[in-house]
Amino acid sequence: MxxxxxxxxxxxxxxxxxxxxxxxxxxxxxxxxxxxxxxxxxxxxxxxxxxxxxxxxxxxxxxxxxxxxxxxxxxxxxxxxxxxxxxxxxxxxxxxxxxxxxxxxxxxxxxxxxxxxxxxxxxxxxxxxxxxxxxxxxxxxxxxxxxxQEKTPELKLVAPMNPELLAKHGLISGKYVVVHPGMAGSALNWPIAKYIEFIVEAKKNYQIVLTGTAADEPWLKEIKERFAGDSQVLSLQNQLKATELFTVLKNSKAVVVPSTGVAHMAASLGANVLGIYSPVRVQHPRRWAARGPHVRIFMPHSQDQDNVDPRCMDEISVEDLLKALSSL
The missing domain is CATH 3.40.50.2000 (Glycogen Phosphorylase B;)
Structure with missing residues (x-):
């Protein structure tokens, strides 16, 4: 064969x-x-x-x-x-x-x-x-x-070298954090208020870059309004081609993202991923966690996987993500 x-x-x-x-x-x-x-x-x-x-x-x-x-x-x-x-x-x-x-x-x-x-x-x-x-x-x-004894491999993606792209948006490698809050709705997500709270604290030390497509507007709208005019928060929603997104993800300090394709992309690029996951059985990170050399998973604790209260996502603390970020 x-x-x-x-x-x-x-x-x-x-x-x-x-x-x-x-x-x-x-x-x-x-x-x-x-x-x-x-x-x-x-x-x-x-x-x-x-x-x-x-x-x-x-x-x-x-x-x-x-x-x-x-x-x-x-x-x-x-x-x-x-x-x-x-x-x-x-x-x-x-x-x-x-x-x-x-x-x-x-x-x-x-x-x-x-x-x-x-x-x-x-x-x-x-x-x-x-x-x-x-x-x-x-x-x-x-x-x-x-x-x-075959072990499941991990996919390796390569981000194009594109210093002009970073310069265009005023980004310095390792000095910004990507926040990609949007998703297709196939899993429970972190509340928008939590993303905002994280950005408020993280932007004290890093520039924040918001990414997403038009489909992510329900998640990005309130965040963009909250930080309108803030020079520390840059929205690149709908401004990046796929390979440009690769470059932005790869050069970030970390990527904060729920269970969606961008999490898998960032992990495969070797970026630091702070992944937010649902405890629902069919959405569980045991099946859907992004796999890469620098992935950390955040999920509510002590949940019945078959009877989950959506409000449990509030249990994922901003402090835990900030601690993970500071340790990188």
Whole structure:
């Protein structure tokens, strides 16, 4: 099985938690390609090593199905592993006679079109998302995990050198803290008042940089209003391309961020990450924590993972994050 196709049509954080697994030893001499969501090419382009990939849109699935089938005809993979993808991806693998079609046994198409499915109860969150992905890859190749002793790798991302960008915004490497409070709402977040309290204290020693997209406005609006006209708080919302965000994250003193894709990006870049996480079982850092060399996790204590009061996020203290920041 020399030609391998790995598929994850999902968000940034999910992709980072998946792309790392192609670094296992038994894929070393194989020709590996990825299929990823349209617009996320900056992840494999800035990974070390770079990955080969095909971008597809889940929204325009008819066009994407044609593109995928055309790619399969040319590439002729020996094995394809679908970590997460809609039905038409499984169909394309079957229609183009890919010999080994692996994936999670869950939705109807996985039973109909895949021939090497694996039951996984990821909602139980007994291990990290990357570990689940490695288990699926091992299953696809029928590799015995106990024999190989493979450990789940971590994805390494490389930020472009861009001193002009930092100079443009008056940023000095190591002298500012990135606060990225926004998220898609897939997990409990720190209250906005806590972010504001943290910024009030942290800006005494560091410049604060707010990042986010238009979708993060519900989280950023009140923060921006509170610090309007404050020279110590700079908003770069909607002003950075993905690779520019990489540079800003990498050169920061620390990144304060909830469970979202930016946490995974910052961790993979080797930045100091102060990650804010929910104790809810399906949102738990045991499954979704950002993985990197300098990650610290903050989460409410003593919570029933299946019966969580959202107000528990107030328990994460500003003082604990400030202590972590001062220790860096």
């Amino acid at each position: 020399k030609k391998v196709l790995l598929i994850r049509l999902d968000k940034i954080g999910d992709l980072i938690c998946t792309m790392c697994v192609d670094q296992v030893s038994f894929l070393k001499d194989r020709d590996v390609h990825w299929v990823i969501s349209k617009g996320l090419g900056f992840v494999p382009d800035n990974a070390d090593p770079k990955r080969k990939y095909l971008e597809l849109s889940k929204e325009d699935w008819k066009t994407s199905l044609q593109s995928l089938r055309s790619f399969l005809k040319d590439f002729k993979p020996d094995v394809a592993v679908s970590f997460q993808a809609p039905w038409w991806v499984s169909y394309a693998l079957w229609a183009e006679n890919v010999p080994v079609r692996a994936g999670v046994k869950s939705q109807w198409h996985s039973f109909l079109f895949l021939n090497r499915g694996l039951r996984q109860r990821r909602s139980q969150a007994v291990q990290h998302e990357s570990d689940y992905n490695l288990d699926l890859l091992l299953h696809a190749f029928r590799v015995n995990e106990e024999i190989t």
